[in-house]
Structure formats: C-alpha cells, structure tokens
Amino acid sequence: MPCMCTTSLTPEPPSQEGRHLPMWNATKTSDLKASRRRHGPRALLLVTALVCTGLAVPHTATATTAAPAAAAVGYEAESAQVHLGAVATDHAGFTGTGFVDYTNVVGSHVEFTVDAARAGDTALTLRFANGTTTDRPMDITVNGTTVATGLSFPSTGTWTGWQTRTLTAALAAGQNTVRATATTANGGPNLDSLTVGTPSAVTDWSTAMTDSTMARYTPTTIGGWSYPVGLYLYGQYLTYQRTHDPAYLSYIKSYVDRFVDANGVINQSFNSLDSMQAGRLLVILHHETGQQRYATAAKTVRDRLDTYPRTAEGGFWHADTSSRAHQLWADGVYMVNPFLVEYGKEFHDSAYADDEAAKQLAVYGSHLQVAGGLLKHAWDESRTAAWSDPTTGLAPEHWCRAVGWYSMAIVDVLDAIPADAPRRPQLLTILRKLATGLERTQDPATGRWFQIMDKGDRSDNWTETSCSSMFTYALSRGAQQGYVDRHFTAVAQRGYQGVLAKVSLGADGLTNLADITIGTNVGDYAYYAARTRATNDFHGLGAFLIMNEQLRGARKS
Secondary structure (H helix, E strand, O other), X not given: OOOOOOOOOOOOOOOOOOOOOOOOOOOOHHHOOOOOOOOOOOOOOOHHHHHHOOOOOOHHHOOOOEOOOOOOEEEEHHHOEEEOEEEEOOOOOOOOOOEEEEOOOOOOEEEEEEEEOXXXXXXXXXXEEOOOOOOOOEEEEEOOEEEEEEEOOOOOOOXXXXXXXXXXXXXXXXXXXXXXXXXXXXXXXEEEEEEEOOOOOOOOHHHHHHHHHHHHOOOOOOOOOOHHHHHHHHHHHHHHHHHXXXXXXXXXXXXXXXXXXXXXXXXXXXXXXHHHOOHHHHHHHHXXXXXXXXXHHHHHHHHHOOOOOEOOOOOEOXXXXXXXXXXXXXXXXXXXXXXXXXXXXHOOOHHHHHHHHHHHHHHHHHHHEOOOOOEOOEEEOOOOOOXXXXXXXXXXXXXXXXXXXXXXXXXXXXXXXXXXXXXXXXXXXXXXXXXXXXXHHOOOOOOOEEOEOOOOOOOOOOEEHHHHHHHXXXXXHHHHHOOOOOOHHHHXXXXXXXXXOOEEEOOOOOEEEOOEEOOOOOOOHHHHHOOOEEOOOHHHHHHHHHHHHHHOOOOOO
C-alpha cells in the first residue's frame, strides 16, 4: 500500500516522493517596516479570463524602477505599422475599425508607436484571437530591445474568441515603439489592439493562492512535519520575499515552532529523504530571525547525512527502511539537495554541501535518465524491488512528478554551485537532454504534461498540474540562466498558460487548483493512471507558487 501524506503531528512515515538558494532579503523580520495586512483573498478574475493574464515573461522584461501606475491608453492594431499582414474585419468582436491578420510567415509584425508620461515599468496588454489549435508565439520588442521571446498566444477556440496577454516592460519617457513579431511559419494571431498602462484586473496569483490556503488552514491545522507542507510553505516564503507581507513569514514560523523547541531540538528521526525537505524552512527562519535554535535544528538534518545509508556510488537511499533499501527515486533529489545548498550558504558549509548536492544529482541522473532525456521514476541497485527491471533495475514508467522533482532540483543546484564546480558540465548535459524530452512530451493541446509522460495518446492518461508547474519553472529558470537554449522560454510560457487553466474560483471566494495527483509510490502504468486527481493538494500548491514567482518576473538572476 502506498503511504499517504500525513496530517497528524507525528513524523511522516517513509513515503513515496519525495529551488535555487533563496534570494535572501537583507532585512530581518524585526527591521521590516509595517505593511498593510491583506484582509481575505484578493478579488479574482472570472474563470474565463484565467488563461490570459498575469503574465509569464522573462525577467529581462522587468526594469529595476517602476513608474506610478498610468491610466490605460488603447492603440488599435489597424492604425499601427503592419509588415506582412492586412487589416481585416471578417471576424466579429474586434474593437475600433478592424484587426490585423498576420501573413503566415516568420517575421510578420505589427509595430505600435505609443506615448509614456514618464519612464518606468508599464503594463502592455495585447488583445488577440487564435482560431487554430496551434500556438502562434511572438517576440515582443520595445524600442528595439527584446522584452519577451516566443511569448505564447495559444488557441482561443474561435477567431471571435478575443482574449488578452499582459506583460510588463520598461518604457522611456515620451514616444516608444512596441513591435509584436511572429516567430513561426504560422504567423501571429489576429491582433486587435495594444493597451498601455495598468490593466483593470490582473490577479497576483501567488498572493491569491497563499491567502486562500491561509484562510483554509491555520499553522496548526495545515498538517504535520512533511514534505508536501514544506514544499507549499517554501512557495509561500518566495511570495513573502516579493511582497514583504509579515503575515506570510509569521505563518511559516508558527508552523515550524510546533516542531522545534527553545533549544533547537526537533523531534524527527530523518530516516527518509522525504522527511528532510521541510528542513529548508529551518534555514529560512535562521536567516530571517537570527535565532540559534533554527541553526541547531537545521544541523540535525545536516548531521544525519553523515550516517545516512547510500548505494555503492554514494547515492542516498530513498529511505532507511528495508522497503526502500538500495533504491534511488527521482523524487529524493529535491527532498535533500536544495536544503543542502541553502544550508551550505547560510552556515558556511558550502564546500561540502555544494559538492554533495552535485554528486547526488549526477549519481541519480546516471541511472535514471534514459534515451530521449526523460527519467524513470526509480532505480533499485539490488534489483529486488517488485517494480525493478531484473537487468537494468529501473522502474517501468516515466511518472511526471518524479521527473518534476528532479528538474527543479537540478536547476536549483546549478544556481548555487560555483561556475567551475567539477560536476557542473555533467549536470548541464543531463538538464539539456531532459529539456529536450520535456519539449517533446508537452501536450500540444493544453501546454501541460501527462501523468505518464510518454503515453499521452492513451485515453485514461491525464495532464497533471503539479508536474506541469515544476517543468514550467525549471524550463523558464533554465532558459533565463543560460543552462538551456532560450527557445525553452516559449515551452515554459505554454506550460504556464496550461497550469493557469486549472485555477478556478470557488463559491467561497477562494482559489482552487485542480488535477493534482496525490502522494504516489513506484508502480506501473495502471497504478499511475488511476491515482486520485485532487484539488488544492499541497504538492500542486507549492509547485504553483514556485512556478508563478519565477514566471511573473520576480526572480533575480
């Protein structure tokens, strides 16, 4: 029987599954200026608008200084300069006197001349329709500088299904040019208008999701010491780093303080990698508060690795139990290695931590990655597990969240380790092969990824939200950092829109995130396909927040 995520105050049993070192704020909690507390969830967009706002763009689209919000001004596409396209009126619902129908060639574009009262970040909202089933990505430039590469303009269902895409870019005071250029032979979508200035309704999905979760659970009722809760609260911390809302950090502290006493004693055995993931909250709280007890508790996790069982090549077993002996699960690399590099930076132990984290990813990758770039869920050195191939030791399937855990971990570790780290070239090779596999298996209809990744043609397979968030994060961050080719930004954009399509608004005014697989063991195709498709499971909420903070341009290089 697979272990399910615990909600008790006792340690989670060895389970199933198990980013980048946080950009630590220099300001401690005690020094933060008072900020207005948000009361209840944000007002949200209607579900029909979810896919088209809030937007994922490379960080280069965001400047370091922001201008005060300007009144929105609209510019009609039919009045702009059109290259390889024509003004048309044959599809209803457009504004003004028409819209631009792009010629189906690479390089067709529409260029707007717009005015800005002052220099600074400004919202740019493009109204479009795409009646095909194929994405029609475009590069967006401002005054000749690219601010979004391969920006996704997905299907809107019909040519009269007008929707919007919003990004933020730096405008100069006075006159500016904004050009939208088709990047594929399909040309661009039908383009109706450009609105310059703050849109009337753009949801901050990170705060909306965090506020909704905090409304549902207190720090006491959210669950026990476990990796799904740890994952979610790490995502909440990323949201805190951007918003500086003290309630977000206070909530995390209240949760952790249930398990760590005044002397730093934490009542956990740490006999599984899963149990170590929430340890990164200890590092965060030491950084934010300076309290020694969090350092003491974090060292308990670090010291456990000195005696933790390993394979012959030094890979950490998934758990120190007979049922997990000699096994490497792709999930496990995320449970311990982001903690390790963050611990190393905070407590001056990077010489060990960085090398160990890189080693673990290399060992795991050498066994789990197969032809085509994807990873199998697990590998058994002893070949005794019921699921292991007697020759290769590999599990039979590419289960999406297992691969998602690995994809996030490898990007985070690459962010942390030195440029001349000995294993860095090997990790880059693994990631680049993986990225190719992810692009190949992305569902073209939704932008998401399937539960069993390489079998999307089967009727009982389904697209899963947590792994889709993980892959979207990893590809976006990897392209931003130069670990993978920049064209993967467009793959991430499609993934982001696919995940947003799974967000809805409940009758209680709270956000819901659907189609998240619950905690999962290693199994066969039928087992994965039949897993419960949950709503608001912490695996999905945490991955969503990590993804959203990356794609909304908040992450710094």
